[in-house]
Amino acid sequence: MNAEEQKLSYFKTEPIPDHILERMAECKKKGMIVPDETLIKRPSQIEGIREASRINTGVLDEVASRIQVGMTTQDIDDIVVEYTHAHNAICAPYKFEGFPKSVCTSVNNEVCHGIPAKHRKLHEGDIINVDATTIFNSYYGDASRMFMMGAVSDKRRKLVEETKKCLEIGLAAAQPWNTVGDIGAAIVKYAHSKGYSVVRELGGHGVGVDFHEDPFVAHDAKAHTGMVLVPGMVITIEPMINAGRAAVVIDPYNGWTIYTRDNSDSAQWEHTILITETGNEILSY
Numbered sequence: 001m002n003a004e005e006q007k008l009s010y011f012k013t014e015p016i017p018d019h020i021l022e023r024m025a026e027c028k029k030k031g032m033i034v035p036d037e038t039l040i041k042r043p044s045q046i047e048g049i050r051e052a053s054r055i056n057t058g059v060l061d062e063v064a065s066r067i068q069v070g071m072t073t074q075d076i077d078d079i080v081v082e083y084t085h086a087h088n089a090i091c092a093p094y095k096f097e098g099f100p101k102s103v104c105t106s107v108n109n110e111v112c113h114g115i116p117a118k119h120r121k122l123h124e125g126d127i128i129n130v131d132a133t134t135i136f137n138s139y140y141g142d143a144s145r146m147f148m149m150g151a152v153s154d155k156r157r158k159l160v161e162e163t164k165k166c167l168e169i170g171l172a173a174a175q176p177w178n179t180v181g182d183i184g185a186a187i188v189k190y191a192h193s194k195g196y197s198v199v200r201e202l203g204g205h206g207v208g209v210d211f212h213e214d215p216f217v218a219h220d221a222k223a224h225t226g227m228v229l230v231p232g233m234v235i236t237i238e239p240m241i242n243a244g245r246a247a248v249v250i251d252p253y254n255g256w257t258i259y260t261r262d263n264s265d266s267a268q269w270e271h272t273i274l275i276t277e278t279g280n281e282i283l284s285y
Ligand code: MF3
Pocket: 092, 093, 094, 096, 097, 099, 103, 104, 113, 131, 132, 133, 142, 236, 238, 270
């Protein structure tokens, strides 16, 4: 049996339960968008994703214990590589579509996809997002956290804390048989109530067997729109929240780093979650 056949064999030995297939059929009849059966993970796949996700959480715990003022973002990359390899795992970002480093480090007005560099020192007052994705046994876990360097302004602290709240509000909306749009609707409502804006160009995603799978998880969306959340789906929620306007620009030199167009600060938190029959389970944080 080759790797491809093995992948498909799960679908015979671990079929989707009948009561879930029936409920999916009802949703489809109502005109809702239902996921392809390949997006509904089976127990053995969930175990693999859980394992990769656990290592990925360990990566961020390791960064949390060692990050400090005066380090460079390259030092963060070194920590991530060392920890990941010590756990016989792979840093998914490395060489992903040409990305040159092993983790994303996005400081202050950088929204995401910041590239670690020896010349980028972390100063007192900076806020930084560290976004790690780990491959273990060919399964993926993806998460990111914010870190506040020393004493940061109240404005920045509040942005970091309220962005975490946005993720938590998104998690609460990520209930089985809700839709993906319910997540973004809850997030954007809260973010706007705090005077923040929500980045639209990038979002969460299905994850687990691949780095980025369907569905796209918009963080600014309308309730009751988009794909139905079916138990067994694994997705990320990763709101990017700006202190100023929502518009972003891409770095014209490296082709990766996303900045706020108005240079305002931006924050992001990301979890990988499993949709279950009763709610969701956080796999990586
Ligand atoms: N980890 C990011 C995400 O949350 C993706 C980074 S892609 C990279 O989806 F190439 F920049 F690493």
